[in-house]
Amino acid sequence: MKLITELNKKNINDYVDYIDGVVIGLHSFSVFNNVVYDVDEIKELSNKYKDLEMFIKIDKNIFNDEIDSLKDILIELSKLNVKVMFYDICVLQLVKELELDIDLVWSQTHMVNNYKTCNYYYDKGVKYALVSKEITLDEIKTINKLSNINTIVEVVSLPSVGFSRRKLVTNYNKDNNSNFKDLEVLEKVTNKKYLVKEEKAGTGFILDEVLNGTGLIEDLYNSGTSYILMREIDDFLELVQDTKEYISNECKDKEYVSKYEKLGDNTGFFFKNTIYRVIK
Numbered sequence: 036m037k038l039i040t041e042l043n044k045k046n047i048n049d050y051v052d053y054i055d056g057v058v059i060g061l062h063s064f065s066v067f068n069n070v071v072y073d074v075d076e077i078k079e080l081s082n083k084y085k086d087l088e089m090f091i092k093i094d095k096n097i098f099n100d101e102i103d104s105l106k107d108i109l110i111e112l113s114k115l116n117v118k119v120m121f122y123d124i125c126v127l128q129l130v131k132e133l134e135l136d137i138d139l140v141w142s143q144t145h146m147v148n149n150y151k152t153c154n155y156y157y158d159k160g161v162k163y164a165l166v167s168k169e170i171t172l173d174e175i176k177t178i179n180k181l182s183n184i185n186t187i188v189e190v191v192s193l194p195s196v197g198f199s200r201r202k203l204v205t206n207y208n209k210d211n212n213s214n215f216k217d218l219e220v221l222e223k224v225t226n227k228k229y230l231v232k233e234e235k236a237g238t239g240f241i242l243d244e245v246l247n248g249t250g251l252i253e254d255l256y257n258s259g260t261s262y263i264l265m266r267e268i269d270d271f272l273e274l275v276q277d278t279k280e281y282i283s284n285e286c287k288d289k290e291y292v293s294k295y296e297k298l299g300d301n302t303g304f305f306f307k308n309t310i311y312r313v314i315k
Contacts, residue, residue, distance in 0.1 A: 056088030
């Protein structure tokens, strides 16, 4: 099992000795990023960090007027040793049409939730999948057991929970004659706080509580998970260093699990089944 990270600053060099890969937001074609890179910067990184796996995020809806630009970008990325994480299936279609040699990662948020669909995409040539945050640990184990796809599981982050193309912060400011850059809202049912962040592509909602899956890494390791993903939080370098050592020692160090209980008890949906009910 490998460790990959998504960072909030352009400080890959601080982490390169402790990670196997890094997730990079592509300028104008990805969402939920604190930093983004253009194609030329990605080329420089690929040449500088030849042993580091790079996962390039193209995880937004693609519009007709963006297709030609995207084609040019995919052609350039195909010349590099990178993987492309896609949301819009037009990326898969363009890679096929252009006959490009690119490793693809199915990264369609809530949709990556069962082994049959993972196998469908695998048969289409997609080798990797970023598993949905809304499924349980047991469901992830089932995907690992019954699918050939290489799974990526997010284990530490401030998790994103939704995205809208609408400019919700802008609309809020207009209605309330205010000038907020970001908003903080309280969800009344769960009594949890969410950060509302607007960017060019739309507005995202982020839970203001750390997802702590450190105690589940051993289970993920033993079930055949290919990668775990950590998105940068406070004191991140120490966490990454400890996690890399923990994985290297086959997840036997129980002190690691105890140490990172300090991140809190929010395990997201790892132990929470999603139940659909008809409301009469």
